[in-house]
Amino acid sequence: MNEIRAITTFVRAAALGSLRRAAVDQGISPQAASQAVMQLEKELGVRLFHRTTRKLSLTEEGQRLFDSVQPALSILSSALGDARRSKEEVDGLLRVSAPRAFGIPVLWPYFEEFQRLYPHVRLEVQFDDHFTDLVTERADVGFRGGPPPSGGSIARRLVPIQLIVCASPAYIERNGAPRGIDDLAQHRCTGYRRANTGKLAQWQFQIGDEIVYRDVPPIVCVNDTEMETQAVLSGLGVGQLGSFNAAPHIRSGRLVPLLTQHVTEYGALYIYYGHRTEQPLRVRTFIDFMIERMADNRAFFLDAAELRAARAPQRGAGGGRARRGLVPGA
Structure with missing residues (x-):
């Protein structure tokens, strides 16, 4: 019965x-x-x-x-x-999880735009550098950088994440630019300590068909990608930055890309979620909104033509002018 x-x-x-x-x-x-x-x-x-x-x-x-x-x-x-x-109206609570590294430079402006378009949606954002299980954490949508997330979620690739060696024009004017990977030992460099593991991130380089990892001792080390970007912009040293941080500053001339023949990709930025047929309209609308604005958005990476153009010799280029710790980067 x-x-x-x-x-x-x-x-x-x-x-x-x-x-x-x-x-x-x-x-x-x-x-x-x-x-x-x-x-x-x-x-x-x-x-x-x-x-x-x-x-x-x-x-x-x-x-x-x-x-x-x-x-x-x-x-x-x-x-x-x-x-x-909830299947017919764009309103109600929407829970989103994302890594801190993508918060301000990538995602937040789109979150603000979505809120203006759909003011009846209550947006709750959790910035967390650990992978979020949507079911366990009761999140509707997640973002992740690196390899695609597993665990039964649907993942959509948005933009590639390139690792680009950069320096400010002022730093290059004072210290020269490294001509090869080995020249980095002669330069002041920045470092990023992963917030989720506490380990210092190795630098990655594409050499032929292989990705080579190098330990580059930092003169400045932080656990926040935006702060590392600021350190490089300020001329404190050479840094290997994610393209989502570096690309806008490279295009504006505030940063100079270096060793671009060795640029590698550290996976991509993904949006992931549960099965769409089970989602309220607010969730499906948000997913479509983010995919429409971010999928292959060139604002967050350099294309092949830009990388080739960057290989032209930089003013003051020279691998042996700066010894680590001897030449101030400020």
Whole structure:
């Protein structure tokens, strides 16, 4: 027996004074309505209605049941209506998880734009450098940099993450630019300590078909990609930055890309989520919004032509002019 259907039919029959009217109200046949009420009476072991050919009235037990379940059914009906409307209206709570590194430089401007377009969505953003399990953390949508996320989520690649060696024009003017990977040992360099592991990130270089990893001792080490970018912009040293941080400053002339023949990709930025058919409209709208604005968005990486153009000799280039720690970068 479908107890909710049976109780709903019982309540509508009591309110309308007729099983036939209750059947029409529920979109079922009169026989099905009558059967549902009889099954409910059998299950409870009490008679709920006095029945005559012309009249339907509640027994004492039926009246007590009606008084008890009607408020609960109203709450249930309201809750079901809210759930249905979530598939039709862009409103309600939207939980998003993302790494801190992509917060301000990449994602936040789009979050602001989405909020302006859909002001009835309550956006709750958790910046976390650990991978977020959407089910465990009760998040609707996640972002991740590096390899694609696993664990049953649907992942969509947005933009590549390039690792680009950069320096400011002022640093190159004072200290020259490294001509090769080995020249980095003669320069002041910045470093990034991974927030989730505490380990100093190795520098990565594309050499032929292989990716080579090097330990580059830093003169300045931080655990925040924006702060490392600022250190390089300030001329404190040479840094290997993510393209999402570096590309806008390279295009504006505030940073100079170096060793571009060795640029490598550290995976990509992904958006991931559960099955779309189960998502409220606000979640599906947000996913479509972010994909439309970010998929292959060249604002966050350098294309092949830009990398080739950057290989031209830089003013003051020279690998041996700066010794680590001897020439100030400020």
